[in-house]
Amino acid sequence: MEYIVEVENLYLEYKFMKPMGFKQWLTSTFSKKGGPPKYKVFQALQDISFKIKKGSTVGIIGENGAGKSTLLRVLAKVYEPDRGTVKVHTDSVSLLTLATGFKSELSGLENIYINGLLLGLSKKRLDEKLEEIIKFSEIGEFLENPVRTYSSGMRSKLAFSIACHVDPELLLIDEVFSVGDARFRKKSSAKIRELINSERTVIMVSHSEDLINELCDEVIWLDKGKLIAQGETSDILKEYKKFANR
Amino acid sequence: MMNLILKDLKKYKDFVLFHVHVNIKLKVSNTILGYLWWLIDPFMQMLVYTFIVVFIFDRGGKDYPLFVFCGLLSWKWLSSTVTYSAGSIKANANILNQVYLPKFIFPLQECISNLYKFCFGLFVMVIMMAFFRVSPSIHNLEIILVIAVNFLFIYGLSLHLTHYGVFIADIKNILSHTLRIWWYISPGIYSLTAIPEKYRGIFWLNPNTVFFESYRNVLLYHRSPYYSQLLIWFVISLIMTYFGLKKLYRHDRHYSKMI
Numbered sequence: 001m002e003y004i005v006e007v008e009n010l011y012l013e014y015k016f017m018k019p020m021g022f023k024q025w026l027t028s029t030f031s032k033k034g035g036p037p038k039y040k041v042f043q044a045l046q047d048i049s050f051k052i053k054k055g056s057t058v059g060i061i062g063e064n065g066a067g068k069s070t071l072l073r074v075l076a077k078v079y080e081p082d083r084g085t086v087k088v089h090t091d092s093v094s095l096l097t098l099a100t101g102f103k104s105e106l107s108g109l110e111n112i113y114i115n116g117l118l119l120g121l122s123k124k125r126l127d128e129k130l131e132e133i134i135k136f137s138e139i140g141e142f143l144e145n146p147v148r149t150y151s152s153g154m155r156s157k158l159a160f161s162i163a164c165h166v167d168p169e170l171l172l173i174d175e176v177f178s179v180g181d182a183r184f185r186k187k188s189s190a191k192i193r194e195l196i197n198s199e200r201t202v203i204m205v206s207h208s209e210d211l212i213n214e215l216c217d218e219v220i221w222l223d224k225g226k227l228i229a230q231g232e233t234s235d236i237l238k239e240y241k242k243f244a245n246r
Numbered sequence: 247m248m249n250l251i252l253k254d255l256k257k258y259k260d261f262v263l264f265h266v267h268v269n270i271k272l273k274v275s276n277t278i279l280g281y282l283w284w285l286i287d288p289f290m291q292m293l294v295y296t297f298i299v300v301f302i303f304d305r306g307g308k309d310y311p312l313f314v315f316c317g318l319l320s321w322k323w324l325s326s327t328v329t330y331s332a333g334s335i336k337a338n339a340n341i342l343n344q345v346y347l348p349k350f351i352f353p354l355q356e357c358i359s360n361l362y363k364f365c366f367g368l369f370v371m372v373i374m375m376a377f378f379r380v381s382p383s384i385h386n387l388e389i390i391l392v393i394a395v396n397f398l399f400i401y402g403l404s405l406h407l408t409h410y411g412v413f414i415a416d417i418k419n420i421l422s423h424t425l426r427i428w429w430y431i432s433p434g435i436y437s438l439t440a441i442p443e444k445y446r447g448i449f450w451l452n453p454n455t456v457f458f459e460s461y462r463n464v465l466l467y468h469r470s471p472y473y474s475q476l477l478i479w480f481v482i483s484l485i486m487t488y489f490g491l492k493k494l495y496r497h498d499r500h501y502s503k504m505i
Contacts, residue, residue: 014503017415073502077346080499101341105272114268117261118345 317434405490
């Protein structure tokens with residue numbers, strides 16, 4: 001069984017520049033002892049190690065702030081680890097998040113191209129899949145209008161539609177299951193199920209235990225940046241429920 | 247690193263081209279007059295400077311509108327690209343949280359979009375030249391070399407600003423004042439000949455002196471551009487671009503954590 005993702009001793013921290021007045025900035029830059037630290041450091045991920053087999057569907061669960069989205073971004077190569085190694089044995093990776101990256105002044109059609117190109121589709125593939133993407137997103141006649149005229153639901157549906165047509169080997173899904181009205185949610189879960197075939201590896205972050213139970217072979221549980229457990233879906237979910245109801 | 251850049255260029259070629267195309271549309275999307283503003287903007291500035299220099303101070307000569315238009319076009323290219331680049335990583339925070347993008351493409355696509363605007367301005371310039379009865383000359387073609395070095399300089403500078411724009415919160419203000427001073431110490435609204443001989447050496451340290459004077463040479467004065475100075479600035483721009491790219495690649499994956 002080959003592994004598509006191998007993570008060893010991953011550490012990642014966020015550095016926030018402390019907002020400071022000019023006087024403080026001067027003293028901290030030029031003082032001999034280095035002065036008070038200009039950065040606030042937040043340990044987002046600490047000593048995470050796990051392996052994921054090719055073709056499996058993995059859920060990532062944990063409370064808010066546990067580091068789930070951060071972990072996905074590391075896998076998508078958006079962030080580089082501060083320590084440790086992350087090996088992703090494929091170039092075809094896509095991260096599905098909520099409607100980001102749209103240029104609100106441009107039309108839906110132009111944004112389909114921009115986003116699609118960004119997510120790794122070639123212009124040729126985009127031309128081929130254009131009809132499908134438009135139909136799935138249900139934006140209809142708003143296609144030519146600037147995105148700033150779209151409702152938030154439309155934006156999410158469009159983003160989702162683009163991203164799920166990308167066809168990557170490793171699909172990372174960051175809590176996009178809650179977008180849209182009930183009807184669209186049903187359609188999107190059906191589409192996600194379609195995407196979860198034996199060839200494709202899917203790693204999804206979700207708060208919906210039912211969804212994780214139904215779709216995932218195994219689950220990784222994160223809490224406050226640390227990996228608490230990894231294993232069979234039902235086992236981990238049982239432990240998590242106990243923890244969540246403490 | 248060169249391999250990495252070439253690989254990235256190939257991979258993101260479609261995206262850069264489409265982004266340039268889209269960027270150009272974006273620049274006019276909010277407005278009714280659209281592309282007409284690309285004509286009106288430099289034109290209005292030219293009128294203001296002509297009014298002050300020719301009518302109030304009684305200097306500048308009869309071709310002054312053409313004279314100042316040259317400098318204005320090149321300057322607008324530089325200041326727009328540089329200002330955008332300083333804010334580009336922060337502005338694209340959304341996209342950068344979802345997908346990895348090599349950062350050098352932000353200043354690249356802006357430099358290309360503004361080059362497009364520059365060429366539009368050149369087109370207007372040609373019409374004005376006909377109006378002022380400035381005859382064309384073979385030297386007009388040499389403008390391509392000046393544009394090439396100008397591009398490399400602007401791009402090299404923008405690369406560094408793309409990096410510093412992430413760390414320095416005040417950069418927009420600092421840049422706006424620095425750029426204003428830089429414009430006025432460049433021979434844009436005045437000719438280098440207006441500067442006394444003994445100080446001209448200092449002025450040649452400013453790359454814009456080379457660019458502005460060269461543009462005017464090839465378009466208005468039937469002369470060649472300043473080739474030796476262009477060569478020097480070509481080399482300097484090359485070095486600047488190299489180190490700029492190096493800096494961006496070294497910090498590449500850490501920017502998204504900071505914005």
